[in-house]
Amino acid sequence: MDRRLLVGFTGATVALLLLVYAVGWDEVFAAAGDASLPIYALAFVAAGVCQVFRSLVWSRLLGVVGEEVSHLLVLRIFLTGMFLKYVTPYGQVAAGPGIAYVLAQYTEAEYESDLATVVSADFLNYVPYYSFGGVGFLYFVVQQPQLPDLGLFYVAIPLLVAVIGILLVLFWSRRGVVQRGLVGVAAGTRRLVAQVSTGLADRISEQAVRDRLAGFYETLDLVSKDRRSVAIAVVYAHVGWFFLMLPVYIVALALGTHIPLGVAFLVVALSKLGFLVPLPGGLGGVELVLAAMISLFVGLSPATATAIAILYRLTAYWQTIALGGLCSASLSVSSQTA
Incomplete structure (x- = not known):
């Protein structure tokens, strides 16, 4: 894992360096160097407030399934x-089961229940993206007097939202299809895993997958019935x-420019598209998408747009990694001394 993390962050560093190099070192650093530090500090505060409210989503859903966990502990988890x-x-996409395992160490619920809670909370936290x-x-469409020629962009975005919506409906309403699909995948995986560990293979047997999926959907049903808490x-x-x-x-204000809130929403x-890049946190990809979209939609120079993207990620990504790393270490220490 350490080797993979090192390779991942090395690749991300190279991607970021290539982005800045392509735009122009001097121009990007000059734009970033003009930032007003007092205003920029507010961006870190805002990003911190974001994580507090997102953790409150977890707290609310844990309360629905009958788990009483302090808000501070939920924030750390x-x-x-x-x-x-x-x-x-x-x-x-892939970290959900691991996060549910961490959560299960501090609740009395079954792992499947905590996994369903994590998935439900993640889903609710992603709804605002849409x-x-x-x-x-x-x-953007209404306010722009002359729309740029983005070709299929105007069709691709609504189509993407529609496809995701259809998949979610199918996942919820066609549970038998989902179950058969997962059982089939587990069967193929089990044959490979059995060559390494029979004990691990038993955990993904057909009955085990069915039981875990049943517990998962049971928790989702419980959450969905408490409409007030979900709201x-x-x-x-x-x-x-x-x-x-x-x-x-x-960040745009700190650099002496302005991005309309509506465009910032967009x-x-x-920027979520940047996570398609197979690097930690979509590093490089998210910055590229942000810089390109800001430059395209606002008309800022590529250097200024890139500076905004990088400075933004310092608040939303690197600050979260720093806080999350400290919380992970503190939970590890507390579990060892308990």
Whole structure:
């Protein structure tokens, strides 16, 4: 794992260096050097507030399934989870089971219940990417007197949202299909795993997969029935996402320029595409998408847009890694001394 992390961050560093080199070292550093530090400091505060509200989504859903965990402990576990997501390639997708395992160490619920809670909370925290992103897209289309020629962009974004929505509906309503699919995948995986460890292979037997999936859906059903708590969690998620977006607006102000809030909604929502890059936290890819979108939609120079993207990621990504690493270490120490 240490070797893979080293390779991942080395690749990410190279990607970032290539991005800055392509735009121009002197221009990017000159733009970043003009930042007002007092204003820029507010971006770190906003990013921190974002994580607090996102962890409140977890707290609310844990309360639904009957788990009483202090908000401070949930925040520490949440930041540990964000650390796991951000230091591994495709961690946004693959880190869920690991985060659920960490959470299970501090709750009395079954692992499947904690996994369902993590997945539900992640889903609610991702909903604002589409709601705020949709608002930003409409703002951009309505406010721009002359739209740039983006070709299929105007069709691709609504189509992407529709496809994701259809997949979620199928996952929820066609549980038999989901179960058969996962059982089939597990069967193929089990044959390979059995060559290494029979004990591990038994954990992904057909019955084990069915039992875990049943517990998973049972928790999802429980969460979905408490509409008031889910509604409150959705509000928390949207407030958290607003503070995730706000640093882009603040960083632009710190550099003496201006990005409309509607456009900031759109570029942060689209920055999620950068996580397709197989590097930790989408490093390099997210910065590239942000810089390109800011330059395209706002008309800023590539150097200024790149400076905004890099300074923004210092608040939203690197600060989260630092806090998450500290929380992970503190949880590890407390578990060893318990």
